[in-house]
Amino acid sequence: MNETAKTLAFAGVALVTLAAASLATWLPDWRGPGAGFDDQGDPFFPSFAEAVEADPLAAQVLEVVSYDEDTAEVRPFQVEFRDGDWTIPSHHDYPADAQDRMARLAAQVADLTKGAIRSDRTSDHEELGVIDPMDEKITTLKGRGTRITLRGTPGGEAMADLILGRPVPDREGLRYVRIPGKNRVYAAEVDLDLTTRFADWIDTDLLNASAPQTRLISYDTRKVNPDERTNDGAFVVRPGDPLVIDRDNANEWIIEGLGPDQEVDSSKVGDLIRAVDSLKIVGVRPLPSARNAILRSLVSKGFYPTQQGDLLSNEGSLTLANDEGIVTTLRFGEITLATGDELTAGVGEDQDASAEAEAEPDDASTDAESSESGQTEGRYLIVSVAFDETYLASDDDDADASGTLPDDVFARAPDDPVRQEAEAKLAADAQRKEEARQRRINESKEKVAELNRQFANWYFVVPGDDFRKIALDRDAFLKAAGTPDASDAAAPPPSFGPGGFNPGGGLPPGLNLPGLGGPQG
Structure with a gap:
């Protein structure tokens, strides 16, 4: 082989090595023993996607279980449609304003697609933050993710069930995701309108006032x-x-x-x-x-x-x-x-x-x-x-x-x-x-x-x-007397909706307790 051929051969090897290094940098690190069945690009929950396409409110139960590493506490949150009303079982069945939010979340979960395979090893679950927060067999206090489950009816089979882990480093919008009971972890694009803040699921306006004076x-x-x-x-x-x-x-x-x-x-x-x-x-x-x-x-x-x-x-x-x-x-x-x-x-x-x-x-x-x-x-x-x-x-x-x-x-x-x-x-x-x-x-x-x-x-x-x-x-x-009011007198007169004066006193409904002992003047 002449010197020119050798130079071109070395240059080709260098280009291949550089391309491989660039690809390795761009893709999340793969730690599995072998690719095995490659299901990248498949939807996480195809049957659920079909159900949501037919009925946006096919999911009538949301269960979210998160884990607080600082306090070592499991924190459950639930929303469900029962007996004709949306309620929050984790908050004493308080009425929820949930229909639109549940429809959006179900559509987003239905659209989730499996991205790059990150690992098939259980030993990586802690680092990736996809340990099931409900798994009592695992004693580690770190690496537990957030489990999200959607059901069609209270107590029914899960239509979609996933564990949401840590964000993928240097990859905005990507999170580690695992299906409970499976070892494989994916780096998936996740954009869920998911919140477990109580205030986000209710009408926080206590009195919901209208216009009466x-x-x-x-x-x-x-x-x-x-x-x-x-x-x-x-x-x-x-x-x-x-x-x-x-x-x-x-x-x-x-x-x-x-x-x-x-x-x-x-x-x-x-x-x-x-x-x-x-x-x-x-x-x-x-x-x-x-x-x-x-x-x-x-x-x-x-x-x-x-x-x-x-x-x-x-x-x-x-x-x-x-x-x-x-x-x-x-x-x-x-x-x-x-x-x-x-x-x-x-x-x-x-x-x-x-x-x-x-x-x-x-x-x-x-x-x-x-x-x-x-x-x-x-x-x-x-x-x-x-x-x-x-x-x-x-x-x-x-x-x-x-x-x-x-x-x-x-x-x-x-x-x-x-x-x-x-x-x-x-x-x-x-x-x-x-x-x-x-x-x-x-x-x-x-x-x-x-x-x-x-x-x-x-x-x-x-x-x-x-x-x-x-x-x-x-x-x-x-x-x-004679001084102007503290604020703009031209402002419209305020009104209060369901407000009132209770001249008769008495116990509120729900406290039907006649003849109780109590404070005496």
Whole structure:
């Protein structure tokens, strides 16, 4: 072989070696003993893809199991469609707003395709982060992935089941993926609209307010001191200073008993209504069904049923009434400092409830403690709704549009045709107005029933900051006479949807506990 041929041969070998090195750099590292059956490019779940194409909601159960390496805890999250409703079983079957999100997720899982084969060795599973988080036989605390399972029915066979591992280094959008029970790991392109945040699966707008105008606001500032008891063991009630803010005939806010140099700052009232309207849910807890359990649960969260059938709380209550006659009472209880499932679902809360109630920080220290500990501050809240016809607005559309009656119509004889026609018209108008009012009453009562189905069986946890915007005293709504309001007076008047004033007090639906012992004043 001459020198030119040798040079070309060496150059060819070098090019092949360079190409192989470049390919090895571009592709994820292969660690298997041999390629075996190469299924790259195949869909992960072809049967599931067909089912989703026929019905976007073919998957009606989502189960996600993740693992927290810092705490060595398995964290399950579930969403399912059962008995005609979407619920979150991992959060006490709280109603979910899940239909659109489930359809998107199912379509994305159906589109998953197997990419480059990464490994066929179980010894690589820890490094790639694809150990089944539910596998109790493996003792290692690291390398556990997130298992995602989609089923057609609760308890049914899995339609799609995968373990999502770590991101592939230097390859944006690629994750390691393994099918449970299989050794092979793929580097697959994964773009899933998957979240296990409780707030992402529910309607966080607690009151879901509509447009009716607020008519009355009332603070019941009686509070219960759990450390004080009467001789017969009942809790002591601190009287407080009741505050009622009402609208007069000129649609102005009034507070009785103001001095000559005081006025109501309507902008501050508007701020309060907007704060109530903006209340967000960050967690839920179910009310127990057993009588004794309810008592223990209520007291641990700062709520105290009385022998008179009322329910007091250690942070008082706020009630509002709107012009649909719909009334809501917001009762605020104890503080809770938590994060993750402890905040959203109360995981591990039962054993700590009493200690937590006794350890409530004052308002001055709450923000610092929450920030330093990394925990979120929440406040327990019970919501109840009632109907009171007193606050139902008259319907301006009921006014007579056909003109006025003749001045002498009722001076005519009873059998005069003009008088008889006028009387018949008045009777028909009165009946129409009464029927229209009864329709509004029925509509409001239906809303109340629906809202009580939503609220009756739950404690809600709302952000501490939201609570402080609402827990105001009398001075917060006052200004010096003749001074402008604190904010733009041209702003539209605030409204509050399903809000209300609960003049009769009483226990919320779901707390049917007549004759209970409790706080006594």
